Amino acid sequence: MQNTALAFQPTILMVDDDEMLLSSVRRTLGSSFHIVTNSSAVTALDWLAKNVSTVDAVIADLMMPEMDGIEFLHRASEIAPAVPRILLSGNVSFLSLREAINRGMVSRVLAKPVSPAILRDTLNDSMSCPLPCGARHKVSALEVVDAIEKNHHSIVVQPRVSAKDFSIVGGEVLSRFPDLQQRFSLEDIIGASEDHPVINQMTSNVLNLLEDVADTLHAKLGMPVRISVNCSPYSLGNMDFVQFLMQRVIDLRRKHIELEFEITEHNPKVLSEAFIRNARFLKEQGVQLLIDDFGTGNNSIQLLRHNFYTGIKLDHGLVSRMMTETLDNSFVEWTVQIAHKLGLSVIAEGVEDLAVAKRLQKYGVDEMQGYYFSRPETPENLLMNNIADVATS
Ligand code: C2E
Ligand code: CA
Ligand code: CA
Numbered sequence: 001m002q003n004t005a006l007a008f009q010p011t012i013l014m015v016d017d018d019e020m021l022l023s024s025v026r027r028t029l030g031s032s033f034h035i036v037t038n039s040s041a042v043t044a045l046d047w048l049a050k051n052v053s054t055v056d057a058v059i060a061d062l063m064m065p066e067m068d069g070i071e072f073l074h075r076a077s078e079i080a081p082a083v084p085r086i087l088l089s090g091n092v093s094f095l096s097l098r099e100a101i102n103r104g105m106v107s108r109v110l111a112k113p114v115s116p117a118i119l120r121d122t123l124n125d126s127m128s129c130p131l132p133c134g135a136r137h138k139v140s141a142l143e144v145v146d147a148i149e150k151n152h153h154s155i156v157v158q159p160r161v162s163a164k165d166f167s168i169v170g171g172e173v174l175s176r177f178p179d180l181q182q183r184f185s186l187e188d189i190i191g192a193s194e195d196h197p198v199i200n201q202m203t204s205n206v207l208n209l210l211e212d213v214a215d216t217l218h219a220k221l222g223m224p225v226r227i228s229v230n231c232s233p234y235s236l237g238n239m240d241f242v243q244f245l246m247q248r249v250i251d252l253r254r255k256h257i258e259l260e261f262e263i264t265e266h267n268p269k270v271l272s273e274a275f276i277r278n279a280r281f282l283k284e285q286g287v288q289l290l291i292d293d294f295g296t297g298n299n300s301i302q303l304l305r306h307n308f309y310t311g312i313k314l315d316h317g318l319v320s321r322m323m324t325e326t327l328d329n330s331f332v333e334w335t336v337q338i339a340h341k342l343g344l345s346v347i348a349e350g351v352e353d354l355a356v357a358k359r360l361q362k363y364g365v366d367e368m369q370g371y372y373f374s375r376p377e378t379p380e381n382l383l384m385n386n387i388a389d390v391a392t393s
Helices: 001-005 019-029 043-052 070-079 094-102 115-129 141-148 188-191 200-210 215-221 238-254 275-286 314-319 326-341 356-362 388-392
Strands: 012-015 032-037 057-061 085-089 110-111 154-162 168-176 226-228 257-264 289-296 311-314 345-348
Touching: 001 019, 012 019, 012 043, 019 032, 019 110, 032 043, 032 257, 043 070, 043 326, 057 070, 057 115, 070 085, 070 094, 085 115, 094 110, 110 115, 141 188, 141 200, 141 326, 154 200, 154 215, 154 226, 168 188, 168 200, 168 215, 168 257, 200 215, 200 226, 200 238, 200 257, 238 275, 275 289, 311 314, 311 326, 314 326, 314 356, 326 345, 326 356
Parallel strands: 012 032, 012 057, 057 085, 085 110, 168 226, 226 257, 257 289, 289 311, 311 345
Antiparallel strands: 154 168
16 A cells, blocks of 8 residues: 555655765655665665666765765766756855756755755755756757857847837847757757856857958948847856956947847846846946846846846747737836836837837837847848838838
């Protein structure tokens, strides 16, 4: 009878050299989970290899005599890549956290001592959604590094227009990976990269590619031109990278390109101290920072309090639902008013037809972007058959 019930409980492998903790976890969580404990990392890996198909999550302590928890979780990821991994640690430094994410590809890191209630919630969360730390990304960051180094990375530009008269005010640069995108979606590629050093390489390459096409952009979009670049909060947490960005801003200003950076709202790093300090620095240097994907995740409203953003970009999902969903419609209207009270400009993305454009205009949005005006295009192909027709109609 008991065996039948156990078969329906998720199986958790927990490895820790602290026998007391193991027995307390078995006692407190044993009624919700089938907890398999082991005080030896080496035998636990053997066990995992023989039981891969039955395990639902792996928990490891950071400090263990035979091997550290990151190495253990790394090996566990090779044996059972799809099983979420949780690291328990007494004292996590930023470096070990980063290492855990990159090497152990953990979905969560918990500080010891951890209460049974937190452990239970974390296990439930990780099993239903092992992201955001990369456990289930199908494409690896190394494949992205490889694509960039082989020049299999290019850019497209999507124009942005003034909401008043639909005249062009600038554009957003987006990355393309012609080879990788045959196997993975762009979202997966960016998702696998955005908390990894490769994202710095990607942004740096975007800026180089942009510089190469400065003349074409002036011919198509005017001069000077405002160009926004998507930048991961991971990159902005790094002062060296921010110094490098600042230098590129100056270089491109000489070429009459004014860079702006779009920072996605959904990454929890936007709330980190390092990010905030560096974002303030950029603001002081006169660089515009926009909150991207506004309205998608949990951080949007909180970010409005920070005074280093100069504008927000309403996410295209929100904009596309505006005509049919009252809640989204009201949210957009409210957001424009609040943003303007705070001195922020509002850009709507994903504008696909004139009806949406007109409504956004009525709400007082400042700028728009979307297929109605132009799809993202290679710089040479920009505006071959769009905005001009629209703007004059
Ligand atoms: P995003 O920053 O929200 O960019 C806007 C996305 O909406 C783009 O998707 C664009 O092609 C798409 N889009 C534009 N107009 C419309 C429209 O009218 N309707 C609809 N349905 N979609 C529209 P894309 O190019 O696939 O890029 C996806 C995401 O990947 C971007 O979303 C951005 O978050 C990220 N990304 C792209 N390039 C880079 C990059 O170089 N660096 C970083 N960090 N992220 C990037
Ligand atoms: Ca963007
Ligand atoms: Ca977006």
